[in-house]
Amino acid sequence: MYNFLISGAIACAAFAILMLVGLPWWGALVIALLLFGGAFLLIARQVTKKVMAVMETATKDLQAQRVEKAIRELKEAFKYSRWQIYVEGQINSQIGTIYYIKRDFSNAFPYLEKSFPKNWVAMAMLGITYMKRNKQDKMKESFEKGVQWSGKESLLWSLYAYCWTECGDNGKAKEVLERGLKKLPGDPKLKENLAALTDGKKMKMRDYGEMWLQFHLERPGVIAKQAASLAGQKRRIIRR
DSSP, X not given: OHHHHHHXXXXXXXXXXXXXXXXXXXXXXXXXXXXXXXXXXXXXXXXXXXXXXXXXXXXXXXXTTOHHHHHHHHHHGGGGGGTSTTHHHHHHHHHHHHHHHTTOHHHHHHHHHTOOTTOHHHHHHHHHHHHHTTOHHHHHHHHHHHHHHOTTOHHHHHHHHHHHHHTTOHHHHHHHHHHHHHHSTTOHHHHHHHHHHHTTOOOOOGGGTHHHHTTOOSOHHHHHHHHHHHHHHHHXXXXX
16 A cells, blocks of 8 residues: 555654654654654545545446446556555445446445445445345345444445345344334334234335435336336326
């Protein structure tokens, strides 16, 4: 990582110079550490600005339906991963999420595998992918990383529980929801889903709206019926 190496070189050079001019070793060390920290933060800030600029451009392209262009731009930003830690994971998260939303699951998977753990959407998509591949241990590992960093996300806990129900283990699903309620006491959606499982019913995920739909766990036929129903409601409203 270039940032660490450059900052370290500055600190070492400063330490050596200060020792040569007769400064006590402990004083030279303190100044060297301060210079290391200052240089590291300065370089990190500059790299972050460049990465954010690329992501903003990619977001605009996505909004304009220029999906492939957005992906190309994000891939070009990998060059900044040599400068700053976590940049590679953040870019992988973005690319993997885009492919997943497009339903290009085969291309999404290798990027989601290398996602930044703090990106809970990418972690959930990775967990769902493992669930569909019947790799429950990997599914659990992915969701656990997600809830470790993003324990305040209600949908993440519900998705984790939902995947356990898809694996036929309602007991583990309820345990997940109970853990979620410890992080989010009184959350209505988590409480409703826990009550549903306790009563032997299915979880209700549609209350999460479009955020739920982007994970593609609803069957296409169900989504089509929902769209048709909404269209019919709109027509009735217009006629009135």
